[in-house]
Amino acid sequence: MNDIQQPIERHPWPPYVPDGARYLFLGTFPPKPERWSMPFFYPNRINDFWRVMGVIFMNDRDALWDSRLRCFDLDAIKALLDREHIALWDTAMAVRRLKDNASDKFLEIVEPIDLAALLDLHPTITHVITTGEKATGVIAAQAGIEVPPIGRPVDCTVGTHCFTLWRMPSTSRAYPLPLERKAEAYRLVFALPS
Numbered sequence: 001m002n003d004i005q006q007p008i009e010r011h012p013w014p015p016y017v018p019d020g021a022r023y024l025f026l027g028t029f030p031p032k033p034e035r036w037s038m039p040f041f042y043p044n045r046i047n048d049f050w051r052v053m054g055v056i057f058m059n060d061r062d063a064l065w066d067s068r069l070r071c072f073d074l075d076a077i078k079a080l081l082d083r084e085h086i087a088l089w090d091t092a093m094a095v096r097r098l099k100d101n102a103s104d105k106f107l108e109i110v111e112p113i114d115l116a117a118l119l120d121l122h123p124t125i126t127h128v129i130t131t132g133e134k135a136t137g138v139i140a141a142q143a144g145i146e147v148p149p150i151g152r153p154v155d156c157t158v159g160t161h162c163f164t165l166w167r168m169p170s171t172s173r174a175y176p177l178p179l180e181r182k183a184e185a186y187r188l189v190f191a192l193p194s
Contacts, residue, residue, distance in 0.1 A: 006096040008110050015089035015118060016041065018082040023127045023189065026113070028104045028135045029092040037071035041088040042171065045070070048179050049131065049171040050077060055183040056190065057084065084190075087125060089113065091138035103174070104134035112138050116159030127153075128163050129189055132170040139165060151185050 012030060027042065027049075035044045042049035050072050054063035057080060064080070066073045081088065094111035119125055130136040133147070140147045143156035143165065153164045166189050169177050 006098060006108075008094050008096055011090060011093045013040065015087060016078075016081065017087040017089075017118075017122050018085060020085050020124050021087035021122055022085045022124055023129060024087045024089065024118075024122075024125045025129045025131060026088075026135050026139065027090045027131045028109075028138075029090050029095050029107055032097075038074045040072075040074055040077065041090070043072070045072075046173045047171050048173060048182055051179055052171055052183045052186050053077075053080060055179070056187050061179060085124075087122065089118065091130070091135040104132055104170075107134065109134075109138065112142070115139060115142050116161065119159065119161040119163070123161065125161075126163050127166060127189060129166040129168055129186075131168055132172070132175075133167075136165075136167040151188060153189075 030036070030041070031044050037043055037045045050064040051061040054061050054065070064073055064076050080086070091113045092107065092109040092111070093113060096108040096110060097106060098108055099106040115128070128139060130139055136147050139158075142158050145154065145156050148154045148165065148167050150167050150169055153166050155162065156165050168189070169175055169182055169185055171182060
């Protein structure tokens with residue numbers, strides 16, 4: 001089957017934006033539903049995003065994991081996001097999967113995020129954090145900048161909104177960096193004033 005014949009998938013969820021959100025984390029696109037442990041962002045059991053957040057905010061990699069149910073604890077996750085003013089969405093609103101997996105390498109973005117429109121609705125967001133190279137490329141293109149290196153914040157503008165863009169390492173287990181090092185990188189975002 002060639003690329004044009006692949007079906008288009010639309011993003012399954014709206015953005016999650018708590019009142020007064022200051023941080024916006026953007027991945028690329030969720031994996032297929034059979035890989036979800038919950039119907040929310042970073043749903044794959046083997047993705048390290050929620051473990052990184054557990055290390056940063058609770059000093060416990062499994063703080064957001066329900067070992068009895070073998071899934072992430074969505075209520076605990078939303079409480080953390082609300083308390084820490086963290087919003088979540090993705091950079092692709094519609095994609096074609098060029099291979100039958102969740103790899104960004106094989107995602108064709110058919111419709112990217114309209115970041116300016118999201119920031120119009122939520123002007124308190126001052127930090128945009130991308131969780132991988134493809135997601136960073138989408139935002140860099142909208143801001144008219146080069147893709148920044150991992151861990152080095154850059155000031156940029158999309159529409160009328162100025163914010164700090166952070167490119168972070170992917171939280172996929174396929175990205176060859178230990179969890180503790182990923183957490184160190186992500187912790188930098190919260191070390192600066194928002």
